[in-house]
Amino acid sequence: TLYGIATVKIQGMVGIRGAHWLNMKIDAINSGIKLTRMDLLFGGINTFVTACDQIVILWLGAGLVIDNQMTIGMFVAFSSFRGQFSERVASLTSFLLQLRIMSLHNERIADIALHEKEEKKPEIEIVAHMGPISLETNGLSYRYDSQSAPIFSALSLSVAPGESV
Secondary structure (H helix, E strand, O other): OHHHHHHHHHOOOHHHHHHHHHHHHHHHHHHHHHHHHHHHHHHHHHHHHHHHHHHHHHHHHHHHHHOOOOOHHHHHHHHHHHHHHHHHHHHHHHHHHHHHHHHHHHHHHHHHHOOOOOOOOOOOOOOOOOOOOOEEEEEEEEOOOOOOOOOEEEEEEEEOOOOOO
């Protein structure tokens, strides 16, 4: 966050955080590539199934026309209706898949939009030449959420000037 920038700069971790961000960006791009591959795979499967469907209908229809069980006009009309039906089913399937993907995006956006607003933190002044600083804490505990067990509890820590952890 913007409030964490000062800490990152003071600790000289700008390069590390930049590399971490770049890795996350690469992961996002790779996910997009995987999604594109899946779209191509599903499109190819759909095209293959449609082509097989048309071949089977043409084969059976031609056989029925040759055997005088169906007229050419009836076959053309049937083929036309079958084509419309197949296109609409494919469109419906594609639309339902897009709705599912959109609902995932909406869940992600809702997590951000419906999150409680953070209180504005006071401005932090960074002093380049600060005197010796010590840190002391008593009874510190931490857990990931209210349902999980504490990671640590009743931790007391004292760091004198010049020491590091």
